[in-house]
Amino acid sequence: MQLPARLQQVRVARTAQKRRLICQAGGKVMLEVSDLQAKVADTDKAILKGVNLTICEGESHAIMGQNGSGKSTLSRVLVGDPQYEVTGGSARFQGQDLFDLEPEERARLGLFLSFQSPIAIPGVSNIDFLRLAYNSRQKALGKPEVEPLQFYGHVMPKLDTLHIDPSWLDRSVNEGFSGGERKRNEVLQLAVLEADLAILDEIDSGLDIDALRDVATAVNGLKRGNTATLMVTHYKRLLNYIHPTHVHVMRAGQIILSGGIEVADVLENEGYEGITNLLKKEPALQTT
Ligand SMILES: Nc1ncnc2c1ncn2[C@@H]1O[C@H](COP(=O)(O)OP(=O)(O)OP(=O)(O)O)[C@@H](O)[C@H]1O
Numbered sequence: 001m002q003l004p005a006r007l008q009q010v011r012v013a014r015t016a017q018k019r020r021l022i023c024q025a026g027g028k029v030m031l032e033v034s035d036l037q038a039k040v041a042d043t044d045k046a047i048l049k050g051v052n053l054t055i056c057e058g059e060s061h062a063i064m065g066q067n068g069s070g071k072s073t074l075s076r077v078l079v080g081d082p083q084y085e086v087t088g089g090s091a092r093f094q095g096q097d098l099f100d101l102e103p104e105e106r107a108r109l110g111l112f113l114s115f116q117s118p119i120a121i122p123g124v125s126n127i128d129f130l131r132l133a134y135n136s137r138q139k140a141l142g143k144p145e146v147e148p149l150q151f152y153g154h155v156m157p158k159l160d161t162l163h164i165d166p167s168w169l170d171r172s173v174n175e176g177f178s179g180g181e182r183k184r185n186e187v188l189q190l191a192v193l194e195a196d197l198a199i200l201d202e203i204d205s206g207l208d209i210d211a212l213r214d215v216a217t218a219v220n221g222l223k224r225g226n227t228a229t230l231m232v233t234h235y236k237r238l239l240n241y242i243h244p245t246h247v248h249v250m251r252a253g254q255i256i257l258s259g260g261i262e263v264a265d266v267l268e269n270e271g272y273e274g275i276t277n278l279l280k281k282e283p284a285l286q287t288t
């Protein structure tokens, strides 16, 4: 039977994904997550139930999925949030076993998460926080630490791109910031720290139209040939700005479908029921 055009597209994307076990254009695998399982620490509550995900340098991945499917948990487990305990599977980042590394060592290797609900740090100015974090990474990379004046030179262009008022630098981290301002501030951190793999958990939630464009522009500005992004989002509007190379759907602690932007189109047009129907018709598309 002839498949409808849309299903064919998804099938092509799926086949392409299988073939892409080796990264395109000779790029390196940056993150390789295999059968990752995790639970809430000190409880029996399992959340991640076998996640598989490979991200190569230069790629931009989006994870979509209903509330409570495990997207934030995956993000947090990858950066080493002690709320969660890894119970199975593996994750390698830049060739190293991620779970052998302390959270700060993961950050020094270039892995950063922008939180769904960024926290405030009263009493610590944004500029001091950024310089401390930047210098810690510089040190890890064997590069010299930078003085305050020199650091201003590094931060100012990033403020410009994000349309952030320089007065933010002297304010305490996120204190008194609106939800959207906190998101912008998070992207400023990623830009300043020059993340290799930036995980963006709902960076678009609570942003007004202009802020969404500014933040997306800044995220695009993070892209260099050897960096990658992993975005968690509920809406295709962010993906219209940050064109993902891969789109995944998460359900009940697993990635159940992977493809290109057409996966987000199915979701946008038909909701999660569309994905369920698609997998019923084409069980071979299911990844787990
Ligand atoms: N520390 C925790 N203690 C208890 N339950 C937790 C904890 N962390 C996550 N969960 C549960 O695990 C499930 C997945 O949560 P998670 O925050 O990862 O979902 P999500 O996919 O990010 O959802 P959303 O789209 O609403 O942000 C939810 O049912 C949540 O209540």
Ligand SMILES: [Mg+2]
Binding pocket: 071, 072, 073, 116, 201
């Ligand atoms: Mg979440």
